[in-house]
Amino acid sequence: EVQLVESGGGLIQPGGSLRLSCAASGFTVSSNYMSWVRQAPGKGLEWVSVIYSGGSTYYADSVKGRFTISRDNSKNTLYLQMNSLRAEDTAVYYCARGLGNFDYWGQGTLVTVSS
Amino acid sequence: SYELTQPLSVSVALGQTARITCGGNNIGSKNVHWYQQKPGQAPVLVIYRDSNRPSGIPERFSGSNSGNTATLTISRAQAGDEADYYCQVWDSSTVFGTGTKVTVL
Numbered sequence: 001e002v003q004l005v006e007s008g009g010g011l012i013q014p015g016g017s018l019r020l021s022c023a024a025s026g027f028t029v030s031s032n033y034m035s036w037v038r039q040a041p042g043k044g045l046e047w048v049s050v051i052y053s054g055g056s057t058y059y060a061d062s063v064k065g066r067f068t069i070s071r072d073n074s075k076n077t078l079y080l081q082m083n084s085l086r087a088e089d090t091a092v093y094y095c096a097r098g099l100g101n102f103d104y105w106g107q108g109t110l111v112t113v114s115s
Numbered sequence: 116s117y118e119l120t121q122p123l124s125v126s127v128a129l130g131q132t133a134r135i136t137c138g139g140n141n142i143g144s145k146n147v148h149w150y151q152q153k154p155g156q157a158p159v160l161v162i163y164r165d166s167n168r169p170s171g172i173p174e175r176f177s178g179s180n181s182g183n184t185a186t187l188t189i190s191r192a193q194a195g196d197e198a199d200y201y202c203q204v205w206d207s208s209t210v211f212g213t214g215t216k217v218t219v220l
Contacts (some may be wrong), residue, residue, distance in 0.1 A: 019200075026117075037209075044156065044201065044202075044211060044213055044214040045152075045201055045211040045214070046211065047208060047209035047210070050209070060208065072173065085122065094157055094158075099209065100146060100148070100164045100203065100205045101146075101160060101164070101203065102148075102150075102158070102160060102203075103146035103160050103163070103169065105153070105157040105158055105159070106157065107156075108157055108159055
């Protein structure tokens with residue numbers, strides 16, 4: 001059974017850093033496109049970043065230069081390192097398998113950026 | 116950047132048919148995917164590549180795509196279909212629609 005479990009969210013001050021994790025089971029992270037998608041409170045879905053199976057990474061303009069996506073193949077885990085956090089980064093962050101479409105999603109982890 | 120426009124809300128009587136549109140420039144040339152999201156839950160893929168249903172999704176959900184509009188159709192609507200629905204395409208990057216809240220009366 002495919003499962004994605006996010007962790008690492010919390011309350012952080014503006015300018016701070018946070019690393020999100022997404023532990024996968026039932027499939028191999030490194031063999032798939034893996035993405036992060038976020039949803040601000042009461043708002044729609046926003047794609048954040050993707051890592052290809054070959055290791056290439058891409059980012060939304062809103063996070064480029066501040067966020068870094070990576071994976072640990074030995075742990076079958078996806079990460080999102082978030083630096084220089086802003087209030088507008090407040091959202092539930094989902095990891096999802098895919099790029100063209102997302103067939104599996106985690107339950108999400110809430111990141112709140114506030115002083 | 117590419118934009119996808121959806122109606123803010125759609126209401127449907129129990130047992131009737133709901134149609135949710137997703138407008139985009141020449142969207143008919145792209146693969147459109149649809150997600151259902153219930154309150155407090157992660158999105159669920161209900162239609163991929165315009166009209167294909169993932170395993171476990173009822174046949175009541177169907178999709179079409181032509182010209183500048185893609186459509187998600189929910190037949191014989193049930194109370195459990197109440198949710199937000201998002202369309203999504205790939206156009207240099209992943210783009211989501213604005214989302215539609217479906218209410219079953």
